[in-house]
Amino acid sequence: MGKFLLLAFRNVFRNRRRTLMTLLMVGGGVAGLLLVGGFFARMFWGLRESTINDGLGHMQIFTAEHFSREEKHVLDTGIDHWRQVAGSISSGGHVRGVAPRIEFNGMLSNGVKSGVFLGSAVDPVAEDSLGFTPRLGAGRDLDSKPGGEIEALIGAGVARSMNVKPGDGLTILAVTADGALNGIDVQVVGIVNTGFKEMDDRYLRITLPSAQRLLQSDRVTNLVVGLDATENTDEVAAALAPRLRGQPQQLILKKWIDLAAYYKQVRSLFSTIFVFLGIIVFFMVLMSSVNTLLMTMFERTREIGTMLAMGTPRSWIMALFVLEATLLGVLGAIAGVAGGNLLGLLLNHAGIHLPAPPGTTVPMAFRVLFVPSLMIGSSILVVVSLALAAILPAVRASRLQISEALAHV
Amino acid sequence: MDEIVSVEAVTRRFPLNHDRTRNLVSALSDASLGVEAGEFLAIAGPSGSGKTTLLNLIGCIDQPTSGRVLIEGVDTSRLSPGRMTALRREKIGFVFQTFNLIPVFSAAENVEYPLLIAGVGSHERRKRTAEALDSVGLSARAAHRPDLLSGGERQRVAVARAIVHRPALVLADEPTANLDTHNATQLIDLMHGLNQRLGLTFIFSTHDARLLEHTDRIVRLCDGEIQSDSLKEGGFRGQVPALSLS
Numbered sequence: 001m002g003k004f005l006l007l008a009f010r011n012v013f014r015n016r017r018r019t020l021m022t023l024l025m026v027g028g029g030v031a032g033l034l035l036v037g038g039f040f041a042r043m044f045w046g047l048r049e050s051t052i053n054d055g056l057g058h059m060q061i062f063t064a065e066h067f068s069r070e071e072k073h074v075l076d077t078g079i080d081h082w083r084q085v086a087g088s089i090s091s092g093g094h095v096r097g098v099a100p101r102i103e104f105n106g107m108l109s110n111g112v113k114s115g116v117f118l119g120s121a122v123d124p125v126a127e128d129s130l131g132f133t134p135r136l137g138a139g140r141d142l143d144s145k146p147g148g149e150i151e152a153l154i155g156a157g158v159a160r161s162m163n164v165k166p167g168d169g170l171t172i173l174a175v176t177a178d179g180a181l182n183g184i185d186v187q188v189v190g191i192v193n194t195g196f197k198e199m200d201d202r203y204l205r206i207t208l209p210s211a212q213r214l215l216q217s218d219r220v221t222n223l224v225v226g227l228d229a230t231e232n233t234d235e236v237a238a239a240l241a242p243r244l245r246g247q248p249q250q251l252i253l254k255k256w257i258d259l260a261a262y263y264k265q266v267r268s269l270f271s272t273i274f275v276f277l278g279i280i281v282f283f284m285v286l287m288s289s290v291n292t293l294l295m296t297m298f299e300r301t302r303e304i305g306t307m308l309a310m311g312t313p314r315s316w317i318m319a320l321f322v323l324e325a326t327l328l329g330v331l332g333a334i335a336g337v338a339g340g341n342l343l344g345l346l347l348n349h350a351g352i353h354l355p356a357p358p359g360t361t362v363p364m365a366f367r368v369l370f371v372p373s374l375m376i377g378s379s380i381l382v383v384v385s386l387a388l389a390a391i392l393p394a395v396r397a398s399r400l401q402i403s404e405a406l407a408h409v
Numbered sequence: 410m411d412e413i414v415s416v417e418a419v420t421r422r423f424p425l426n427h428d429r430t431r432n433l434v435s436a437l438s439d440a441s442l443g444v445e446a447g448e449f450l451a452i453a454g455p456s457g458s459g460k461t462t463l464l465n466l467i468g469c470i471d472q473p474t475s476g477r478v479l480i481e482g483v484d485t486s487r488l489s490p491g492r493m494t495a496l497r498r499e500k501i502g503f504v505f506q507t508f509n510l511i512p513v514f515s516a517a518e519n520v521e522y523p524l525l526i527a528g529v530g531s532h533e534r535r536k537r538t539a540e541a542l543d544s545v546g547l548s549a550r551a552a553h554r555p556d557l558l559s560g561g562e563r564q565r566v567a568v569a570r571a572i573v574h575r576p577a578l579v580l581a582d583e584p585t586a587n588l589d590t591h592n593a594t595q596l597i598d599l600m601h602g603l604n605q606r607l608g609l610t611f612i613f614s615t616h617d618a619r620l621l622e623h624t625d626r627i628v629r630l631c632d633g634e635i636q637s638d639s640l641k642e643g644g645f646r647g648q649v650p651a652l653s654l655s
Contacts, residue, residue, distance in 0.1 A: 003518070003525050010513035306509040309470050310570075311498020312526050313491075402470040406505065 030336020078219030106174030121211030130226035139166030139190030155203030289389035305405025325390030333379035419476035502571030561592030
């Protein structure tokens, strides 16, 4: 076996220029997949963390009714004893904090012009402790101290539409938990750029007590849970489930992945693109390798004939060609992984920025993640491609007529 | 007398084009021949006379259109492809006109190859390879690759490769055709010496007069037919006691 492997290895380097070209092609394919896959992985990671840190949190707790029926009025399906629930959750391992939220909507007006808003009410201290800081374009964040004017953050689109700036006042109107119409005056303290134009055109945020006063309810829509690391989500979710079962209301816990619809759509789209790229690389390597290996087989026809004449089993000839191609694939994969990582390192240090993705306003930094599973997967892909590419030449070589092969010039 | 090869009324026809049923040309017609163990036999004849075809049939690398070839009494036409391969591996050694060494192997590795495919253990392989290379006077060139050897040395490596697994029969197709007179004479002496010392049966095709001078028996072919089968006066026809390589 050792000699046979040696024969295969030496045959790989018989025609060095051709081998180099094949290695470049195979290595290029692997490096390309690593760069694209690494970029996608970095993008997924960035999108995941920004989705979580922009306020989604690692988990959210709702009442079961929130998903089973439509609300008649705001906070109709909200959580009653949310302080008790939040206290119970906060004591769990890996939990950094719990932030109560109210989601509501209504109308706002500057006295001249009116518009609709999608509002959220938060506890600024709890939000801040979880690192959920709004992306302020102007002004400051909400102040949690009671008393004084009711403060509000509005989206950049709202500010433009209402022609207001930090320090100006607005009136917001919403339907209370009892179905009545209520209104409060707020002072704009900051303008927010969420990165999504549609959100910026409707965004409004006030403090939790202000919203409860506006909506005439002590309930909250949900509790957002922040953890020390995203990787601990499953573990903490499993640990929290029994605690939620002991509450007066039926509560359910949703992990970030269940709520991050945009993240899932992006990931699905780019994963499909990556699979498509993988298929292209697979066939590129397969087709060009078949041609190269067939050429090799024709060049070695007399040698194969000699080996067969001496009594080499035909299966050995097949195995030799597949082994040579596999070795070539392994060498190409090693070159590709090394080259891909080196290129990735260079690109990461080049400070390249891509235009803002559709629907966002922030340019994206081009960075590549080094993903071991991607390296292994890409390597296996090209090794399998080459091994498959060797089948046709291997079968042809093993079926050569010995007398004809020996007469081959 | 042990007949090692028996060719019985063998005919071999080849198609002239892709249509394998029509336009057949006859390369060998109704040839019969018996070869005994220990013979040093030449198949002579002009180009296209059927020498290589006859050697290919005896070497089990081609099948006759009609007739049969027996090796040590075994009818090769009845053998499965696998058994035929095993028969070539165990019973026959080949020497080719163009040496046909594996270029990426050293001289020793080339000689070792028949033992490798026969499943001989590494220690035994090394020992027998060294003996075979010694018997052709190339021990000092064992580590050289074929492209660093002269034509004569390459053919001697090919001879060592053909005898290393101690076959019953060595077939050589025009072994001196690519050699100069000096190397050709050396090779003829070498093969004749191995025939004499080891009792190896040699059958070779040639039209080299230098080689024919050393043979005991000459079978002459012309247009695919055996024209004559002559035993030289005082020539040996029969079995010599087999000796070991060492």
